[in-house]
Amino acid sequence: MYLVSAFHNLQELRHSASLANKVFIQRDYTDGTVCKFQTKFPSELDSRIERTLFEDTVKTLNNYYAEAEKIGGQSYLEGCLACLTVYLIFLCIETRYEKVLKKISRYIQEQNEKVYAPRGLLITDPIERGMRVIEISVYEDRGSSGSSSGSSTTSSSGR
Amino acid sequence: MKNLDYQQIDPQALATPTPTPPPRPLPEHKPRRARRKWEVFPGKNRFCCDGRVIVARQCGVLPLTLGLIVLTSGLFFIFDCPFLVEHLTGCIPVIGGVLFVFVIISLLQTSFTDPGILPRATPEEAADIEKQIDNPTGSSSSYRPPPRTKEVVINQQVVKLKYCFTCKIFRPPRTSHCSLCDNCVERFDHHCPWVGNCVGKRNYRFFYTFIVSLSFLTAFIFGCVTTHLALRSQGGNGLVFALQASPASALELVVCFFSVWSILGLSGFHTYLVATNLTTNEDIKGSWSGKSGNEDVGNPYSYNSITKNCCSVLCGPMPPSLIDRRGFVPSDDSVQTSPVEIELSAAKNDTNMVGRAVTSG
Numbered sequence: 001m002y003l004v005s006a007f008h009n010l011q012e013l014r015h016s017a018s019l020a021n022k023v024f025i026q027r028d029y030t031d032g033t034v035c036k037f038q039t040k041f042p043s044e045l046d047s048r049i050e051r052t053l054f055e056d057t058v059k060t061l062n063n064y065y066a067e068a069e070k071i072g073g074q075s076y077l078e079g080c081l082a083c084l085t086v087y088l089i090f091l092c093i094e095t096r097y098e099k100v101l102k103k104i105s106r107y108i109q110e111q112n113e114k115v116y117a118p119r120g121l122l123i124t125d126p127i128e129r130g131m132r133v134i135e136i137s138v139y140e141d142r143g144s145s146g147s148s149s150g151s152s153t154t155s156s157s158g159r
Numbered sequence: 160m161k162n163l164d165y166q167q168i169d170p171q172a173l174a175t176p177t178p179t180p181p182p183r184p185l186p187e188h189k190p191r192r193a194r195r196k197w198e199v200f201p202g203k204n205r206f207c208c209d210g211r212v213i214v215a216r217q218c219g220v221l222p223l224t225l226g227l228i229v230l231t232s233g234l235f236f237i238f239d240c241p242f243l244v245e246h247l248t249g250c251i252p253v254i255g256g257v258l259f260v261f262v263i264i265s266l267l268q269t270s271f272t273d274p275g276i277l278p279r280a281t282p283e284e285a286a287d288i289e290k291q292i293d294n295p296t297g298s299s300s301s302y303r304p305p306p307r308t309k310e311v312v313i314n315q316q317v318v319k320l321k322y323c324f325t326c327k328i329f330r331p332p333r334t335s336h337c338s339l340c341d342n343c344v345e346r347f348d349h350h351c352p353w354v355g356n357c358v359g360k361r362n363y364r365f366f367y368t369f370i371v372s373l374s375f376l377t378a379f380i381f382g383c384v385t386t387h388l389a390l391r392s393q394g395g396n397g398l399v400f401a402l403q404a405s406p407a408s409a410l411e412l413v414v415c416f417f418s419v420w421s422i423l424g425l426s427g428f429h430t431y432l433v434a435t436n437l438t439t440n441e442d443i444k445g446s447w448s449g450k451s452g453n454e455d456v457g458n459p460y461s462y463n464s465i466t467k468n469c470c471s472v473l474c475g476p477m478p479p480s481l482i483d484r485r486g487f488v489p490s491d492d493s494v495q496t497s498p499v500e501i502e503l504s505a506a507k508n509d510t511n512m513v514g515r516a517v518t519s520g
Binding site: 086129 | 260261264265277278280282283284287311312313314318320328331333334345346364365367399435458460467470471473474475477478479481482483
């Protein structure tokens with residue numbers, strides 16, 4: 001599988017591959033307006049990545065977002081303190097949501113490097129798409145764009 | 160042959176010896192200032208301080224609101240406070256000052272904060288959504304197909320998500336498109352002309368603080384001015400004498416009298432909305448009040464507890480701004496998403512070599 005050996009890191013992926021397709025994972029609104037993405041495995045990724053790996057990534061992201069939007073003791077404290085200072089405190093400190101967003105982008109970077117780039121895929125952080133979708137870019141190696149059947153016919157003609 | 164080579168070389172480069180002839184200067188190679196995303200924002204908003212501050216295109220009556228508040232409070236501090244401090248207590252200007260600060264800061268925050276604008280879909284996203292929508296079979300004659308909706312079950316309620324033709328997305332629940340600002344806003348409450356901005360998910364708590372503190376301030380000034388005039392007209396002097404002695408109080412009285420009822424009413428209305436976790440938009444449309452005759456309709460977003468509703472609306476976590484105003488517009492996206500046909504045609508020339516590499520490897 002030359003794809004696995006070809007894409008050792010993200011830089012190589014971007015420089016040596018061409019974008020073939022983009023797959024969009026939509027939001028799941030069954031729990032209301034909280035940020036949650038559908039874990040349904042898209043058919044376009046069937047041949048590219050294992051279902052369990054994909055579902056793990058989406059479930060971990062959903063857990064992170066749930067943690068950011070959790071309404072509990074700490075968020076009440078933050079909210080009351082903010083109200084007393086006429087919300088000027090938002091200009092000074094980093095809110096819990098922002099801290100979790102940083103954790104999420106580190107997680108996505110790590111997943112891209114370890115799991116997705118070796119398979120010719122790249123996840124875009126949902127915050128860059130307005131938290132509407134998880135965009136997964138599907139790359140094809142430049143030399144093999146066309147299809148695997150194309151290369152096999154040329155290989156036979158090359159002989 | 161030599162003449163052809165000399166023609167390609169830039170005459171200016173001959174002065175500076177370079178090993179390779181410099182490339183022909185293309186217009187894109189001129190150093191262009193990287194643009195920030197707020198400069199290319201598609202909605203009808205205006206930005207100040209290099210994208211740090213966002214306002215709606217028409218600031219509406221915001222200058223009037225600010226002017227009225229500052230004028231009335233100023234007159235109060237200058238003309239009424241000295242008399243009241245002398246005759247009553249020194250706490251009055253302190254309380255007035257605190258309320259005034261609360262009002263001004265929350266007003267400015269409501270006006271200048273992103274209310275929860277949803278960025279528009281990228282072209283690839285829009286194309287993906289178009290693919291998923293079934294084309295109606297018999298409506299080829301109409302210019303626009305019927306409005307597209309998607310149904311979702313939230314908390315045992317069926318909620319319809321509408322497709323926004325401007326932003327090219329299916330609007331999340333409780334999101335609405337503001338025609339004045341030309342943006343989809345999350346948890347859209349209403350577009351407030353007094354504040355000059357939409358009121359949505361991110362600035363609703365600022366707006367609520369503003370109207371509550373303004374109603375306290377208006378009521379406080381009204382009470383203090385009435386006390387002032389009452390004290391002055393004591394001792395047989397009469398009200399006319401009191402008004403002549405302090406004409407500014409008359410103006411404050413008029414302004415406060417006419418505004419206190421509407422502002423108190425608005426505060427009461429929004430307190431009801433907060434307690435039931437509703438938006439003005441939903442209340443006006445009667446989305447959950449069962450006006451259509453369906454008795455099973457109820458608000459699926461409510462926690463069915465007043466304290467929990469209040470806490471989640473006012474003390475919930477502050478979501479981030481989704482439009483990234485100060486980020487830079489990526490300039491090399493077009494290179495990445497260049498048409499695949501070019502890659503294919505180039506690849507066809509190389510497939511012979513690749514084919515041999517694959518078979519040999």
